[in-house]
Amino acid sequence: MILDKIRQENDIKKLKPEELPVLAEEIRSFLIEKISRTGGHLASNLGVVELTMALHLELNLPTDKLIWDVGHQSYTHKLLTGRKDGFDDLRKYGGMSGFPKRKESKCDAFDTGHSSTSISAGLGYVEAREILGQHHTVVSVIGDGSLTGGMAYEALNNASRLKSNFIVVLNDNNMSISKNVGGMSNYLNGLRTAEAYTGLKKGVEDSLLKVPGAGERILGQMKRAKSGLKQLIVPGMFFEDMGITYLGPVDGHDIRKLRRVIREAKRIQHGVLIHVLTKKGKGYQPAEINPSKYHGTGPFVVDTGEQTGKTTRDTYTDIFSKVLCDEAKRKEHLVAITAAMADGTGLARFSRQFPKRFFDVGIAEEHGMTFAAGLAAGGLKPVIALYSSFLQRAFDQMIHDVCLQNLPVFIGVDRAGLVGSDGETHQGLFDIAFLSMIPNLTILSPKNRWEMADMVRFCVDYDGPVALRYPRGEAYEGLKEFRREICYGKSEWIYEEEEIAILFVGHMAELAEKVREGLKEIGYPVSLINARFIKPLDEEMIEKAAKDHRLLVTIEEGVLSGGYGEAVLRYTEKKGLTMKVLNVGLPDEYIEHGNVEVLRKEVGMDPDTIVKQIVTEYICML
Numbered sequence: 001m002i003l004d005k006i007r008q009e010n011d012i013k014k015l016k017p018e019e020l021p022v023l024a025e026e027i028r029s030f031l032i033e034k035i036s037r038t039g040g041h042l043a044s045n046l047g048v049v050e051l052t053m054a055l056h057l058e059l060n061l062p063t064d065k066l067i068w069d070v071g072h073q074s075y076t077h078k079l080l081t082g083r084k085d086g087f088d089d090l091r092k093y094g095g096m097s098g099f100p101k102r103k104e105s106k107c108d109a110f111d112t113g114h115s116s117t118s119i120s121a122g123l124g125y126v127e128a129r130e131i132l133g134q135h136h137t138v139v140s141v142i143g144d145g146s147l148t149g150g151m152a153y154e155a156l157n158n159a160s161r162l163k164s165n166f167i168v169v170l171n172d173n174n175m176s177i178s179k180n181v182g183g184m185s186n187y188l189n190g191l192r193t194a195e196a197y198t199g200l201k202k203g204v205e206d207s208l209l210k211v212p213g214a215g216e217r218i219l220g221q222m223k224r225a226k227s228g229l230k231q232l233i234v235p236g237m238f239f240e241d242m243g244i245t246y247l248g249p250v251d252g253h254d255i256r257k258l259r260r261v262i263r264e265a266k267r268i269q270h271g272v273l274i275h276v277l278t279k280k281g282k283g284y285q286p287a288e289i290n291p292s293k294y295h296g297t298g299p300f301v302v303d304t305g306e307q308t309g310k311t312t313r314d315t316y317t318d319i320f321s322k323v324l325c326d327e328a329k330r331k332e333h334l335v336a337i338t339a340a341m342a343d344g345t346g347l348a349r350f351s352r353q354f355p356k357r358f359f360d361v362g363i364a365e366e367h368g369m370t371f372a373a374g375l376a377a378g379g380l381k382p383v384i385a386l387y388s389s390f391l392q393r394a395f396d397q398m399i400h401d402v403c404l405q406n407l408p409v410f411i412g413v414d415r416a417g418l419v420g421s422d423g424e425t426h427q428g429l430f431d432i433a434f435l436s437m438i439p440n441l442t443i444l445s446p447k448n449r450w451e452m453a454d455m456v457r458f459c460v461d462y463d464g465p466v467a468l469r470y471p472r473g474e475a476y477e478g479l480k481e482f483r484r485e486i487c488y489g490k491s492e493w494i495y496e497e498e499e500i501a502i503l504f505v506g507h508m509a510e511l512a513e514k515v516r517e518g519l520k521e522i523g524y525p526v527s528l529i530n531a532r533f534i535k536p537l538d539e540e541m542i543e544k545a546a547k548d549h550r551l552l553v554t555i556e557e558g559v560l561s562g563g564y565g566e567a568v569l570r571y572t573e574k575k576g577l578t579m580k581v582l583n584v585g586l587p588d589e590y591i592e593h594g595n596v597e598v599l600r601k602e603v604g605m606d607p608d609t610i611v612k613q614i615v616t617e618y619i620c621m622l
């Protein structure tokens with residue numbers, strides 16, 4: 001195996017040219033085989049095998065800096081930097097991350113996971129290099145989907161004044177997770193087809209240069225012209241006019257051509273963008289045919305592509321999706337927005353049933369939120385569904401555009417809490433804290449599948465800004481018999497006893513039940529309360545709990561700092577309530593990748609640990 005010769009960065013340079021295509025094939029087979037067992041981001045990685053090899057051949061890592069946008073396509077980079085063995089434990093707790101991590105390798109220049117950051121980070125590296133008098137090359141690799149994100153344009157705008165080399169590689173596979181959208185995507189399509197007339201362009205240039213005396217001047221004028229004619233001679237005008245040299249498009253699966261264009265780019269003393277055309281899923285037929293399905297996949301059978309271990313039970317996302325579509329049939333003013341996550345948020349169903357009332361804004365959470373505010377101001381009822389960690393991007397827009405004007409936007413906060421194998425960048429740890437501080441915003445979270453459906457309906461009808469927080473994965477089917485009507489701001493008493501009261505948020509229901517059982521087994525009477533509303537706080541419920549219990553335990557899957565429990569504690573202190581409060585939640589840390597149950601145990605959010613904590617607290621009070 002040629003792949004076995006790669007033990008560390010730059011080993012690839014020792015290979016003979018004829019070994020390179022063989023290595024590319026070996027890498028593809030390796031990735032397919034490993035990801036079929038562990039799961040991971042398959043299609044994007046298969047698409048960048050040759051591109052990564054060419055970059056490694058032309059760069060000198062770790063001195064040169066290579067920054068991957070999102071980072072979900074960095075598997076070949078990991079292989080070429082000596083991390084082959086890490087693939088057995090890819091995305092498992094304690095194992096190799098699915099994203100670049102500076103703590104994992106000196107060849108990972110920048111940690112990523114969220115989209116559209118690579119050009120900003122690369123530009124930072126470039127300016128640092130200049131100020132420190134260094135001489136390395138900096139390359140940011142960004143996908144066409146990630147180029148729909150506003151940060152990328154802010155960074156390009158900033159990069160246009162550079163007087164030194166900075167290479168941006170645009171990995172254009174004409175796909176985001178699903179079909180890429182928007183004007184830039186259309187523009188790139190135009191450039192793709194421009195490849196067909198690259199020959200024509202060359203012909204025009206050559207002929208002009210043959211015109212004695214005037215040819216060179218005319219060619220120069222044509223290149224400077226602000227007309228469609230220029231596009232013929234200078235594809236990538238959008239970038240060129242910004243002051244960024246455009247090179248390409250180039251076949252992203254031809255290592256020789258890629259190396260040549262990278263060498264050319266390294267000579268340019270300002271920002272340069274190399275437009276590389278790749279095929280998402282290349283080399284694995286099921287992924288080539290359906291790249292969205294294999295963008296991020298669980299384990300699968302290599303021969304058939306069949307994805308195994310998929311749940312047949314409804315997820316919270318499924319329920320959100322189905323109920324929303326039911327509501328939309330009767331409520332014509334209901335419209336839905338996704339930021340490039342139609343499949344992940346379940347809004348793909350809505351898009352099929354109500355195409356005119358559905359908007360995919362691209363990877364543009366900030367714009368999506370203000371766009372929702374505009375739709376609401378214009379008289380519609382917008383629902384914007386975002387993953388909790390991506391919602392972080394739209395923080396100011398929620399404050400300034402939605403809540404300040406008290407607009408009726410329904411924010412679906414999907415993937416709230418621990419998400420598992422994507423790890424630190426994707427865990428939904430902060431939403432309770434950052435949403436709770438926003439005036440006018442109502443926040444709910446359901447305990448099980450039935451409450452999820454009821455809450456979706458409640459949020460659709462609610463006339464103000466409202467966020468519904470729900471986790472990744474199967475909806476809980478316990479506590480079915482408890483289905484009282486949702487009353488604004490009111491929590492739900494499930495079991496009423498005395499001494500200890502457990503007050504849980506949303507999907508912590510199952511854990512809270514187990515903790516209660518554990519306590520009852522050792523003789524404690526325990527009440528169980530479902531918060532339902534994170535905001536406003538049900539003060540009446542807290543007063544009642546204080547009257548009948550000595551200890552109130554809050555359980556939430558979010559950071560403790562600024563969380564629900566803290567709000568409860570603040571209230572009891574303000575009111576001088578004598579009951580003691582114990583807050584259980586996530587620590588002030590980033591939580592790495594791994595199975596959610598394993599992670600919960602690691603942070604002490606498993607039934608046994610919580611029971612012990614409660615008993616200790618209770619005994620101390622006596």
Ligand SMILES: Cc1ncc(C[n+]2csc(CCOP(=O)(O)OP(=O)(O)O)c2C)c(N)n1
Nearest residue numbers: 044113114115143144145146175176177340
């Ligand atoms: C801020 C943010 N929103 C959404 C996502 C989810 N996401 C991950 S990859 C991806 C598509 C990226 O498309 P592209 O950059 O073209 O890369 P490709 O997958 O095609 O290789 C999306 C939407 C994200 N990582 N970050």
Ligand SMILES: CC(=O)[C@@H](O)[C@H](O)COP(=O)(O)O
Nearest residue numbers: 070072113296344415422472
């Ligand atoms: C890389 C990225 O941001 C997405 O592909 C993400 O991994 C999707 O997560 P889900 O699997 O939870 O939809």
Ligand SMILES: [Mg+2]
Nearest residue numbers: 143144145175
């Ligand atoms: Mg793409």
